[in-house]
Amino acid sequence: MLMAKASSWETRIGRRIRLHDLHAFATVIQSGSISKAAVKLGVTQSAISQMVADLEATLGVRLLDRSARGAASTVFGEVLLRRGRAALDELRHGVEEISFLCDQTTGQVRVGCPESISSAVLPPIANLFFRQHPSAVLDVDHVNLGQLSPLLDRKIDLVIARGGRGFGGQEIPDEVDVRTLFEDELVVAAGPNSRWFNRRKIELADIVHERWILTEPGIWNHLVVAEAFAAHGLEMPNVSMRTLSVHMRTQLIATGDFITTLPRSVLRLYAERFSLKALPVDLPARPWPVSIITLKHRSLSPIVQRFIRCAEDVANGMDARPRSRKSS
Incomplete structure (x- = not known):
């Protein structure tokens, strides 16, 4: 029985599914239409349609739902796309490995x-x-x-x-x-224009009314700052800007009197370039x-x-x- 199944695979499917047909099918799904896939692959629409039709004939199921708005995969197409993408990915890695050996x-x-x-x-x-x-x-x-x-x-x-x-x-x-x-780890950072830049000891209460740049509430950075101020019985500090952008935060504290929080890895890279430093402020120790x-x-x-x-x-x-x- 196993031999029969193996033989059926080789004659009915294994020898008839072609890699460029799989690639064309994946491109149709990614592009959303046969016409766009044809342009991307540099072939005619009829060639793409024939490749998909060959796959459907080989597998005996419909792989695409076609409409005026484009093409979308059926449930059978989703399975072939997922498995086919993995096969193409492994082949790509094989070619890269051969090139790497050379x-x-x-x-x-x-x-x-x-x-x-x-x-x-x-x-x-x-x-x-x-x-x-x-x-x-x-x-x-x-x-x-x-x-x-x-x-x-x-x-x-x-x-x-x-x-x-x-x-x-x-x-x-x-x-x-x-x-x-x-x-x-998260650190509180400032630039040379901040009056706190050269202070050796700073309490959170000292800087609660400074101009802070923080992330949106709910983001890990914001949660750590909120925890630190709450632990000292303080409200959240004045927030002048909310942004996730590291570049925005480093630029503004380098040129203005803002205070922000940064990952230590970020400060480590930009400290000398922009004359930034970590302020001596205790934040909760969180990995x-x-x-x-x-x-x-x-x-x-x-x-x-x-x-x-x-x-x-x-x-x-x-x-x-x-x-x-x-x-x-």
Whole structure:
């Protein structure tokens, strides 16, 4: 019976499903229409339609729902898309691995991360990586830990983000592995135009009426500040601006009399450049993991593995004690 099934697979499906048909089908779904997919692939609409029709004939099910508004996958198409994307991804990694064996300085790494990582944590990793692999290519997209669909869809190789399993109520899919690179911490920062810049001792009550730049309520940074002021019986400080932008915060405290909170890793990078410093203010000691997230059961190309090793090497030099914790 097993032999019969194997034979059926080879004759009915295995020898008839072509990779370029799978690629064309995936492009139709991604583009939303056959006409747009044809333009993207540089072929005619009839060629795309024939590729999809061949797949449907081979599998014996309808893969696309076509309408005047475009094309969308059926439930059968969703299954083929998910499995086909994984097959194409493994093939791509195989080609990259062969190329890497021929020239171990080349390859592509696709990274997703939020701005606080791309502005401070990623640059030293990229510098080390390019010193070792000068011909490699690094593609960086904006991705947060709460929005991992690009990783789950295999559009990127890994994510570097703040947080981890069990941190701040974050929901992380079971399909990913999470490894903590290092523990960061939140600090209160100011620039040379602040009258508190050279103070050796500062109480929270002293700066409650200063002009603060904070994140939106509910964000981890804001929660730590709120906890600190509440612990001293104080209301939240005056907020002049709410923003997640690291660049906005560093620029404004460098040129104005604002006070803000920053990850220590960010301040470490920008302190000398913009004459910034951490104020001697006590905040609650809370671990703030910077994690690297990859997809379970997915082969990583050699160049991606080299990038991860560079990330781990850089993490070992961060101010906070590096970790080697992995959660699944």
